[in-house]
Amino acid sequence: xxPAERWELLKGEVKGAAKKYSxxxxxxxxxxxxRAVVLAVADGHGSAPHFRSDLGARWAVEEFAACAEEFxxxxxRHDDETEPHGDESAWWQxxxxxxxxxxxxxxxxxxxxxxxxxxxxxNSPAHGTPQQAPKxxxxxxxxxxxxGAVLTRRLLVCWQLGDGDVVVLDAAGTxxxxxxxxxxxxxxxxxxxxxxxxxxxxxxxxxLTSEGPSGVLLSTDGxxxxxxxxxxxxxxxxxxxxxxxxxxxxxxxxxLPEWLSRAAQYSGDDxxxxGAFEAQGHPAPRQNDAPHx
Amino acid sequence: xxxxxxxxGQTLVTEEGExxxxxxxxxxxxxxxxxRVRTRKGDxxxxxxxxQTADNRQRQILEGLIACSWSDDRFLWPQTVVVDADGRVPGxxxxxxxxxxxxxxxxALFRRDPAISATTQRTLVMAALHTVEAYRALHGKGIAYxxxxxxxxxxxxxxxxxxxxxxxxxxxxxxxxxxxxxxxFMAPELVRGDxxxxxxxxxxxxxxxxxxxxxxxxxxxxxGALALQIRCLDENARKKLYGTDPVFLYDPNDHRxxxxxxxxxxxxxxxxxxxxxxxxxxxxxxxxxxxNPLRRVRESQxxxxxxxVLDTICVCACGRQxxxxxxxxxxxxxxxxxxxxxxxxxxxQLTIGSGMMRTKPRSIRLGPQARVYAHHLVVEAERHDFxxxxxxxxxxxxxxxxxxxxxxxxxxxxxxRADGSVHDVDPGRTIGLSTDLQLEFGGGAEAVVRD
Numbered sequence: 001x002x003p004a005e006r007w008e009l010l011k012g013e014v015k016g017a018a019k020k021y022s023x024x025x026x027x028x029x030x031x032x033x034x035r036a037v038v039l040a041v042a043d044g045h046g047s048a049p050h051f052r053s054d055l056g057a058r059w060a061v062e063e064f065a066a067c068a069e070e071f072x073x074x075x076x077r078h079d080d081e082t083e084p085h086g087d088e089s090a091w092w093q094x095x096x097x098x099x100x101x102x103x104x105x106x107x108x109x110x111x112x113x114x115x116x117x118x119x120x121x122x123n124s125p126a127h128g129t130p131q132q133a134p135k136x137x138x139x140x141x142x143x144x145x146x147x148g149a150v151l152t153r154r155l156l157v158c159w160q161l162g163d164g165d166v167v168v169l170d171a172a173g174t175x176x177x178x179x180x181x182x183x184x185x186x187x188x189x190x191x192x193x194x195x196x197x198x199x200x201x202x203x204x205x206x207x208l209t210s211e212g213p214s215g216v217l218l219s220t221d222g223x224x225x226x227x228x229x230x231x232x233x234x235x236x237x238x239x240x241x242x243x244x245x246x247x248x249x250x251x252x253x254x255x256l257p258e259w260l261s262r263a264a265q266y267s268g269d270d271x272x273x274x275g276a277f278e279a280q281g282h283p284a285p286r287q288n289d290a291p292h293x
Numbered sequence: 294x295x296x297x298x299x300x301x302g303q304t305l306v307t308e309e310g311e312x313x314x315x316x317x318x319x320x321x322x323x324x325x326x327x328x329r330v331r332t333r334k335g336d337x338x339x340x341x342x343x344x345q346t347a348d349n350r351q352r353q354i355l356e357g358l359i360a361c362s363w364s365d366d367r368f369l370w371p372q373t374v375v376v377d378a379d380g381r382v383p384g385x386x387x388x389x390x391x392x393x394x395x396x397x398x399x400x401a402l403f404r405r406d407p408a409i410s411a412t413t414q415r416t417l418v419m420a421a422l423h424t425v426e427a428y429r430a431l432h433g434k435g436i437a438y439x440x441x442x443x444x445x446x447x448x449x450x451x452x453x454x455x456x457x458x459x460x461x462x463x464x465x466x467x468x469x470x471x472x473x474x475x476x477x478f479m480a481p482e483l484v485r486g487d488x489x490x491x492x493x494x495x496x497x498x499x500x501x502x503x504x505x506x507x508x509x510x511x512x513x514x515x516x517g518a519l520a521l522q523i524r525c526l527d528e529n530a531r532k533k534l535y536g537t538d539p540v541f542l543y544d545p546n547d548h549r550x551x552x553x554x555x556x557x558x559x560x561x562x563x564x565x566x567x568x569x570x571x572x573x574x575x576x577x578x579x580x581x582x583x584x585n586p587l588r589r590v591r592e593s594q595x596x597x598x599x600x601x602v603l604d605t606i607c608v609c610a611c612g613r614q615x616x617x618x619x620x621x622x623x624x625x626x627x628x629x630x631x632x633x634x635x636x637x638x639x640x641x642q643l644t645i646g647s648g649m650m651r652t653k654p655r656s657i658r659l660g661p662q663a664r665v666y667a668h669h670l671v672v673e674a675e676r677h678d679f680x681x682x683x684x685x686x687x688x689x690x691x692x693x694x695x696x697x698x699x700x701x702x703x704x705x706x707x708x709x710r711a712d713g714s715v716h717d718v719d720p721g722r723t724i725g726l727s728t729d730l731q732l733e734f735g736g737g738a739e740a741v742v743r744d
Binding site (some may be wrong): 027097114 | 323344405506523556
C-alpha cells in the first residue's frame with residue numbers, strides 16, 4: 001500500500017441546537033507526504049465570559065497542527081534513518097528524545113496560542129481598554145480546550161487539555177480511551193486561557209510495537225455528553241468504524257453530520273469529531289446505517 | 294485494549310524457571326512497555342524492552358544490577374530477567390515490584406491533580422530530601438543512574454516518600470555504556486558530546502539538580518525567556534539551550550534567560566519563596582556547575598540544606614506553610630492573598646557529637662507539632678527516617694496555647710530551666726517550653742530553646 005493511503009480521514013462538526021454559531025474547531029490532515037496524520041479538536045468555552053472562544057479554538061487547532069506536524073516530521077525522519085541500514089535499533093534507541101519532545105509540545109502550543117491571543121487582545125482589547133496586569137493580560141475571553149493526536153506507522157501520541165475525548169480502536173476494532181479520567185463533574189474544565197495551562201495537559205505515548213490501531217477518533221465533549229453512559233459513547237466510536245467498513249469512508253463522511261446532529265440534540269452543545277482509520281476496501285453502502293447510539 | 298509486544302494471558306519464564314503470566318499493560322516508555330504479570334508470589338511489574346534495545350549490553354547491565362540484589366524500599370530494583378521460553382517473542386525484560394498507588398509522578402504535581410492535593414511545602418521538601426538520599430545511596434555503591442528525569446521518580450504527597458523507577462540504565466561508575474537520558478536532563482558536556490564525556494555520577498549530579506528544581510520550583514531551570522524564543526522542536530535550538538549555551542533562569546551575571554512573568558509566573562513565585570540557603574546551591578550548580586562538573590553541588594550539600602530548611606518550615610496565621618532561612622529573618626508569607634510577615638516560633642538550637650565531631654548548632658523551629666527525629670541526634674545519618682520521633686512539641690491538654698516538648702524516646706532526658714532548676718524528663722513525659730530551657734538528650738546531644 002502506498003504511504004499516502006495508509007489512513008483515511010474523517011471530519012465532521014455541527015453547531016449546538018440553540019447556538020448562533022459553533023465555537024468548536026478541528027483539523028484532520030495527512031502530513032509528511034501522507035506518512036503521518038495530525039488530528040485536533042478544540043472546544044471554545046462559549047459562555048458569556050468567553051465571548052471570543054471561537055477565535056481561541058481556531059488558534060488552538062492551528063498552533064497545535066503546526067507543532068504536531070513538526071513533531072510528526074521528526075518521528076518520520078527518525079524512522080527514515082533506520083530504513084537504509086535495515087537496522088531498527090536507531091528507531092528504538094531514539095525514542096527517549098522523541099518522548100521528551102512529546103512532553104514539551106503542550107508548552108510550545110500554549111506559548112504560541114498565548115502570543116496570538118495577546119496580540120489580538122492588544123489590538124482589540126476584550127474589555128475595552130488594554131490591561132496592564134503584571135501577570136499579563138486576562139485571556140479568559142479566548143478560553144478553549146484542546147485535544148490532539150499524531151499517528152505514524154510506528155507511533156501514536158495523544159495530548160489533551162480540558163475536556164473532550166480520545167478513542168483509540170485497537171487492531172480488532174475494540175475501543176479504549178487512553179486519556180479518560182472518569183465522568184465529568186460539572187462544567188469546569190482546564191483551558192488554554194489559564195496561567196501556564198500546559199502543565200495541565202495530559203499525554204498518551206504509545207510506540208506501536210504490535211499491530212497499530214485501526215482507528216483514532218477525537219471529539220469535543222458535545223459528543224460524549226449526548227450518551228447516557230461512557231459505554232454508549234464507546235459503542236458509537238466503534239460503530240463509526242463499523243460503518244466505514246460496511247459503507248466505505250465517502251458514505252460515512254456524508255452521513256457524519258447527520259449522526260452528529262442527532263447527538264447534538266441531546267447534549268445541546270457544539271459537536272465535533274475527527275478521525276483517522278486504517279484504509280481498506282469500500283463495500284457498498286446500506287440504508288438505515290446510523291451507528292449504534 | 295492497547296496492542297503491545299506481549300499478549301494478555303501469555304506465559305513467560307524467569308531466569309530461575311518460574312512462570313509468569315501477562316495480565317495487562319501499564320503503559321509505554323522510552324525503552325519498553327510495562328505490564329502487570331501474575332507470579333507465584335503475587336503481581337509484579339514486567340518491563341519488556343523494545344526490539345533492538347534488548348541487546349547483549351542491556352542484558353549485561355541488567356544482570357549486574359540483579360546480582361546486587363539490592364532491597365532498598367526507595368527503588369524499584371530489577372529482580373530477575375524474564376524471557377519467552379518458547380522463543381516466539383524475541384528479547385527479554387525484567388521483573389520489579391508494582392508501584393503502589395500512593396506514589397504519583399511529577400506531571401501530576403505540575404497539573405495540580407486532585408490525587409496529589411495532600412502535597413504541602415513540607416512533603417515536597419521531604420520528597421526532595423528522600424530523592425537526594427536515594428541517589429546518594431546509589432552513588433555510594435558506586436552506581437551511576439545515568440537517566441535521572443521526571444519520568445522515573447514518584448512521590449507520596451502525604452509522606453514525601455519517593456520511589457525511583459527505571460533503574461535499568463544504572464551502571465557501575467567507569468563501566469562503558471551508551472549515553473542515556475534526554476537532553477533536558479543531561480549534563481551540558483553530554484549534550485554537546487564533548488570528547489571523553491561519559492554519563493556517570495558527576496553528570497548525575499546535574500540531572501539531580503534539574504530534578505530538584507522541578508520538584509521545588511515546578512519549572513525547568515534552563516527554560517526561561519530563551520526557551521520561549523524557540524518556535525519549534527528544533528534539535529539544534531535545544532542543544533543550545535541545554536548544552537552549548539545553557540543559562541540558568543536566575544544566573545546573577547547573565548539575565549538573558551530570566552523567566553517571563555506573564556507566561557512563567559509559577560517559577561517567579563516559587564523562587565521568591567525559596568530560602569537563600571537553597572537559592573545559593575541552585576545558583577552554584579547551574580552557573581559554575583554548568584561549566585565545570587567538579588563544581589556541581591553534591592548530594593550531601595543538598596541533603597544538609599534541605600534538612601535544615603525542613604526543620605525551619607513555619608506556618609503563617611493564614612495556614613500556609615512557608616520555607617524560611619534557618620536562623621534567618623522572618624519572611625513574608627508567600628500566599629497570594631496574604632503576604633504578611635511571619636511570626637517565627639522559638640527555635641531549638643541543637644548540638645550533637647563530641648570532640649572533633651562536635652557539630653555547629655542547628656535550629657529546629659518549635660511550631661506546633663514540630664518534631665526531633667533520631668537523625669537529628671546522629672552526626673552523619675544514613676537517611677532521614679520521619680517515623681523515628683524522639684521529641685515532639687505538644688499542646689497542654691487543659692491549657693490551650695501552652696506548649697511543651699514531649700519525650701518520645703526510650704531514654705530519660707535532663708532539662709535545666711533558665712532559673713537553674715534541673716528536671717528529669719522520662720519517656721512519655723513533657724516539659725513546658727520556655728526561653729533558655731536546656732535539654733540533654735544523651736550521647737552528647739544538647740539543645741537550648743531560643744526566641
